[in-house]
Amino acid sequence: MSNAVSRAGAGYRSDPFAAELPLMLITPALFAANLVVARWTQGAGIPPVFLAFGRWLLAFLVLLPSCGPRMWALRHTLRANWQRILLLAGLGMGLSVAPQYIGARHTSAANVGIILAACPALVTMIETLVWKAPLSRRQAGGMFLAILGVLVVLSKGDVTALGQLEFGRGDLWVVLAACGWSLYTVFNKRLPLPPLPATVKLAALIGGGALVLAPFAALEAASGNVPDFADGRLYAALAFLAVVPSLGAYFFFDRLVAAAGPARASLTVYLIPLFATLAAWPLLKEAPHVYHAAGFAVILAGVAVASMRRR
Numbered sequence: 001m002s003n004a005v006s007r008a009g010a011g012y013r014s015d016p017f018a019a020e021l022p023l024m025l026i027t028p029a030l031f032a033a034n035l036v037v038a039r040w041t042q043g044a045g046i047p048p049v050f051l052a053f054g055r056w057l058l059a060f061l062v063l064l065p066s067c068g069p070r071m072w073a074l075r076h077t078l079r080a081n082w083q084r085i086l087l088l089a090g091l092g093m094g095l096s097v098a099p100q101y102i103g104a105r106h107t108s109a110a111n112v113g114i115i116l117a118a119c120p121a122l123v124t125m126i127e128t129l130v131w132k133a134p135l136s137r138r139q140a141g142g143m144f145l146a147i148l149g150v151l152v153v154l155s156k157g158d159v160t161a162l163g164q165l166e167f168g169r170g171d172l173w174v175v176l177a178a179c180g181w182s183l184y185t186v187f188n189k190r191l192p193l194p195p196l197p198a199t200v201k202l203a204a205l206i207g208g209g210a211l212v213l214a215p216f217a218a219l220e221a222a223s224g225n226v227p228d229f230a231d232g233r234l235y236a237a238l239a240f241l242a243v244v245p246s247l248g249a250y251f252f253f254d255r256l257v258a259a260a261g262p263a264r265a266s267l268t269v270y271l272i273p274l275f276a277t278l279a280a281w282p283l284l285k286e287a288p289h290v291y292h293a294a295g296f297a298v299i300l301a302g303v304a305v306a307s308m309r310r311r
Contacts, residue, residue: 020264023256027249028268032275034245035112037237038104039284044233047225048101051237053217056093056210058242060203067203077194078204084191085208088184092250093209095180098216099173106170109280110292113273114153115174117299120269121146122182131190138305145302149295150175157291185265188257202251270303 041051071078078085104112121143127133135143154171193201227234256265273296280286 020256020260023252023259024268025271027252027256027265028271029275030245030249030252031269032113032272032279034241034249035100035104035109035272035276036279036283037240037245038101038112039109039280039286041101041233041237042105044231044237046227046234046237047217047220048105049098049213049220050217050225050227051101051241052094052098053210053213054238055097055241055246056206056213058238059246060207060210062242062247063199063203063206067199070197070200071203074196074200077196078200081193084193085204086212087191088187088193089205089208090212091180091187092184093205094212094216096177096184097180097209098177098213099180100177103170103173103177107174108286109284110273110277110286110288111153111171112174113276114292114295114299115150115171116178116181117270117273117296118146118150119178119182119185121302122178123185126182126186130186142302142305145305146299147302149298149300149302152291152295152298155291156289157294198251198254202247202254205250206246270300 038048038051041048100112100116124133124135124139124143128135154175193204196204253265253268256268273292277286277288277292281288
């Protein structure tokens with residue numbers, strides 16, 4: 001599998017499906033691990049914004065010894081593009097993560113994963129509204145179904161909650177995180193950074209993410225929500241998040257975008273709820289509900305409609 005991944009990351013094209021398949025399975029599994037650990041940290045009492053900030057700071061420090069010399073050699077390119085770096089980092093590492101961790105304190109890992117599964121529909125909506133990308137009726141119908149599926153989960157299958165806006169507080173935070181990830185995906189395509197080595201680009205975005213989140217983590221601490229630095233669970237969570245969903249997931253997602261394009265890469269989010277639910281059930285004792293299956297089914301129907309090609 002490692003050989004297939006390396007060939008996919010290098011842009012191997014003789015068999016596109018074989019090159020993309022490992023990335024399409026590994027990427028959502030790594031992102032799903034993030035959701036499960038985010039829920040687990042609730043019991044450890046780790047402040048959510050500090051968790052997001054510490055995750056990126058530690059990941060940057062891990063990358064620095066190997067990437068530091070190359071970042072220094074490319075410092076003029078990085079400095080010339082600092083605004084785009086901070087924009088992408090603020091969206092992909094800040095807005096899509098900190099609200100997700102806040103929301104995970106009040107909702108299940110399955111809810112988080114299924115709400116994030118609406119990201120491709122949000123990407124389509126943003127490109128249509130902002131960049132006037134053409135939108136067919138088929139795509140519009142698929143987008144409507146995807147959003148409807150999220151509403152089923154938000155309302156826990158109770159349609160009366162839709163009219164009364166009785167959504168869970170945690171769910172709405174996750175919706176904000178989904179918007180952040182969708183914007184990151186769009187701007188990564190529309191306002192790309194100049195060609196950079198993959199690890200240098202990743203380090204720049206991760207470092208930018210820690211920089212953007214630092215003042216918010218300070219505000220969180222000033223409000224009295226301070227982590228317990230004597231608790232070993234804090235360091236275990238930060239180490240796992242820094243390596244697996246930070247370095248691993250973003251590296252593989254970036255390679256997948258390069259190999260398959262942003263539209264196909266964004267489809268991997270539909271596997272995140274499956275991985276998250278399967279892991280959270282035995283590890284966190286969070287059994288899935290019927291409305292999870294119903295919402296996920298409606299979202300997948302939306303994907304099928306949007307992906308259909310005219311014959």
